[in-house]
Amino acid sequence: MPCNWLLVGDTKLCKNPAKGQYCATHAFKIRKGIIIPQPCKGCGRGTKSSLQLCVPCGQGRERAYKYYKQKNNQLNLSFT
Numbered sequence: 001m002p003c004n005w006l007l008v009g010d011t012k013l014c015k016n017p018a019k020g021q022y023c024a025t026h027a028f029k030i031r032k033g034i035i036i037p038q039p040c041k042g043c044g045r046g047t048k049s050s051l052q053l054c055v056p057c058g059q060g061r062e063r064a065y066k067y068y069k070q071k072n073n074q075l076n077l078s079f080t
Contacts, residue, residue, distance in 0.1 A: 006046035
């Protein structure tokens with residue numbers, strides 16, 4: 001059975017053989033606490049972003065939007 005690890009920047013899974021859900025290399029990385037790649041909401045490529053967006057689908061734009069929105073809320077709270 002193949003490993004279920006989604007490759008970063010690709011829509012393919014790892015091709016290493018696995019006894020369980022993940023191959024030995026990726027099972028070791030999970031035990032060490034590495035972030036498991038999640039599919040991008042836009043295109044399905046593997047990404048480690050907390051926003052679940054890859055760079056071509058607008059990760060930087062969305063990250064900046066959230067940052068400035070949070071900063072604006074903090075400024076509004078300090079004036080009240």
